[in-house]
Amino acid sequence: MNRLVNCSCQYDELEGEIFFFLEYQNDAEALNAFLADLGVERCFKWLSIEDIKKNQTLKLHSSFVQLSAIIDLEKHIEESKIYHSLPLDKKGIYVLLVFRPNFNKGPEFDPFKDHTAALFYGIYRRNKETWLFYNAGAGEFPDEEISKHTKGKLPLSLPSMTV
Amino acid sequence: MEGLSKEYQQQSESKFSNNFCPRTEYNHFRKATVLLYRQTLGQTKFLFYSKGIDDSCLEVPQGEFRGVDSAITFTAVRAILEETYGLLSDSTFNKLAQNQKITKEDLFNPKVVQFLYAFCFLVYVHRVSHNLNFGKAHILQNG
Numbered sequence: 001m002n003r004l005v006n007c008s009c010q011y012d013e014l015e016g017e018i019f020f021f022l023e024y025q026n027d028a029e030a031l032n033a034f035l036a037d038l039g040v041e042r043c044f045k046w047l048s049i050e051d052i053k054k055n056q057t058l059k060l061h062s063s064f065v066q067l068s069a070i071i072d073l074e075k076h077i078e079e080s081k082i083y084h085s086l087p088l089d090k091k092g093i094y095v096l097l098v099f100r101p102n103f104n105k106g107p108e109f110d111p112f113k114d115h116t117a118a119l120f121y122g123i124y125r126r127n128k129e130t131w132l133f134y135n136a137g138a139g140e141f142p143d144e145e146i147s148k149h150t151k152g153k154l155p156l157s158l159p160s161m162t163v
Numbered sequence: 164m165e166g167l168s169k170e171y172q173q174q175s176e177s178k179f180s181n182n183f184c185p186r187t188e189y190n191h192f193r194k195a196t197v198l199l200y201r202q203t204l205g206q207t208k209f210l211f212y213s214k215g216i217d218d219s220c221l222e223v224p225q226g227e228f229r230g231v232d233s234a235i236t237f238t239a240v241r242a243i244l245e246e247t248y249g250l251l252s253d254s255t256f257n258k259l260a261q262n263q264k265i266t267k268e269d270l271f272n273p274k275v276v277q278f279l280y281a282f283c284f285l286v287y288v289h290r291v292s293h294n295l296n297f298g299k300a301h302i303l304q305n306g
Contacts, residue, residue: 003253004197004236016193020239024199024210024251026259031250034265040248041215046201046208059220060211063196074207077200115236122234123189 005118009080010127011067019067021077049073083128088149092129095146095153096120101137120154195239197224199251212247222246 009021028044035042049068052058067073083091098116117133125131134140142150199210211221226242228235243251248270255269 001236001240004239012190012192016191017196018190018192018194018235018239019196019198021198021200023201024256025201026251026256028210030259031255034259035250038265038267038270040250040270042212042247042250043215043218044210044212044250045221046210047221048206048208050206051208057219061196061221061223061225063194063225064198064209064211064223067196067198073198073200073209077202077207118236118240119234122236122238126190 001115001118005115005121008084009077010125011071011076012126014067014070017063019063021080080127084130088145091149093146093150094124094129094131095142095150096131096133097141097153097155098133098135099137099156100135116156120156124154190235192235192238193228195226195228195235195242197239197243199223210251224251 003022004020007020007022011019011021028046031044035044047058052060052068096117100116117131121131132142132146134142201208201210209223211223213219213221224239224242224246226232226238226245228238232238232241243249249255250265250270255265258265258269
């Protein structure tokens, strides 16, 4: 969940469908070896665009085929990295401000309440936007520099509305 | 860099052109697809999985948006859990990195995930929905 919240690259220009690009470093062979021991019918495989082009017998997921026909996937990832290296004034900064004095202090984890960012980023965030999460209840506020370049603020739950 | 910045500025100007974010500006995706990638030696590779050892049909985690998801981010999480039994989670990743063995207890049963999702959604409706409505109506433009 946290990796999706912090996802720095997505493609959202296709009608009705969003693609999240997540960096993942694990070795597929190690994963497959454990899966075989457990009797789980999943086999993971890393493939480059060149591998895919060379092997025409592979039947790839239709959404992947559709997206790779529209955009250059490697270039899209690189462009997102360039965007995130831009100075603050060149970025599209949005601030999600909550008031949660007891945030993360309780013994029980509530996947919805404790993932307010995931909920609102899912509703609003688009590619090449930087969304920042602050909990005013814990004394967290955007600094002056960030405030100066913020394009939009989403104040969520005043003290009187805290759940 | 200049190009990226101008493109962004045009998008943001249309998105927050007044104090209230119009309904049409919300994301309304019906499907979420997760592409896992890694970059080594200047080459980008994508992670696929097949449902059998010799299967040439290669899949990526994908989920259809359902009401219980409430936002597309949760659809993506559900897709990863349901399609890969949670094998791509951080906990499994860390275990592999430390050469620890993965056991059946580390895996998620997709049916259990669906049940938990439905349960959590009911709790969520009661506890958070008023916050959502409040937030939607109060998008403020800086300056």
